[in-house]
Amino acid sequence: MxxxxxxxxxxxxxxxxxxxxxxxxxxxxxxxxxxxxxxxxxxxxxxxxxxxxxxxxxxxxxxxxxxxxxxxxxxxAPISVDDFRDISRIRVLLETEALADSIAYGDEEWETGVLTAFHRLSIVEKKMGSGPVALDDNWSDRHRAFHMALLSATPSGLLGGMVGSLFDRAERYRRYSALHRLTGRNKSNEHEVLMKAAIDRDKEKATRLLRSHIEGTLTRVVEALERQSASVQ
Known part of the structure; x- marks a missing residue:
């Protein structure tokens, strides 16, 4: 064929x-x-x-x-703490740049897209129980859509493609760590605060929050990976 x-x-x-x-x-x-x-x-x-x-x-x-x-x-591809640290480091560099671009160039359509994606994510989060959110396919799809909406107004197609690819690589680690997590992650308002800062065109605050968001995920995933590694030794 x-x-x-x-x-x-x-x-x-x-x-x-x-x-x-x-x-x-x-x-x-x-x-x-x-x-x-x-x-x-x-x-x-x-x-x-x-x-x-x-x-x-x-x-x-x-x-x-x-x-x-x-x-x-x-x-x-195998997983490792070093690889995820590298993915997270590059994500911070590229996503904060794409977010800064989006805040600078985003129009009313971009704002509407961000608000809609956040609303759709919020709806599914309200219906979820205490289990790891990363294991819920609907949440994962809407979570990705929200982050990509935030970054979608960058005029660089190359940058947009790279942030999407790295986000997917990070998602695999989130999934793996969630499979081996002892407790569910508490829901937070990180996405809402990030969304509001972006819509308010506060580039400094929004990029700082996005960096913290990515680095927070790094910390949680590394802890889960190291715990899983210790349990099989």
């Missing part, structure tokens, strides 16, 4: 179908960190030929969540 052909029902290229399904499975830790990704097995699991599966895996290596080696195939 030609990897560029599309599904009859949706006219979505098969490569994009494979890419979306596998990326979601990796980010949600349904495909465990460090596990082998056998093209034949994935083809059967997703009902696709090997060509779009292989191409999707090659693209996922560019996102940093799949690794590959000649004659050794593909595997889910």
């Amino acid at each position: 030609d990897s560029n052909k599309t599904t009859n029902a949706t006219s979505v290229p098969l490569i994009d179908v494979a890419l979306s399904q596998m990326k979601t499975a990796i980010i949600r830790c349904e495909l465990a960190p460090g596990s082998r990704l056998k093209v034949e097995s994935l083809s059967k699991a997703y009902g696709l030929s090997s060509s779009p599966i292989r191409e999707a895996l090659n693209r996922l290596t560019q996102d940093g969540i799949v690794q590959a080696a000649e004659n050794r195939g593909f595997w889910v």
Whole structure:
């Protein structure tokens, strides 16, 4: 089958179908960190030929969540504290820049998008129990949408793409740590305070809050990773 052909029902290229399904499975830790990704097995699991599966895996290596080696195939990128520290450091640098851009260039449509995304996130949070929020697919989707809305007015398409990719890499760590967390994370008003600062065009406050938000996640995830590592030694 030609990897560029599309599904009859949706006219979505098969490569994009494979890419979306596998990326979601990796980010949600349904495909465990460090596990082998056998093209034949994935083809059967997703009902696709090997060509779009292989191409999707090659693209996922560019996102940093799949690794590959000649004659050794593909595997889910392992996780480590050092890697997450590096991801978080670059996120701070890029996302604060994208947020500053958005505050400077964002128009009424941007403001409406931010307010709508925050409202949708708030709705799902009110309905949630005490479990880890990162394990709720609906919350995770709306959480990502809120953060991307905040950064969406940057005029740099390259910057926008990079922050999205790094956010997804960080999401995999949030998911993994939530799976091994002893207690649920208490709900906070971090998103609301961040949203208000951005809408008020307070660049200094908004970027400071975003940095604190990312670094807070770093602290919690590292604690969970180190606790998990200690428990298996």
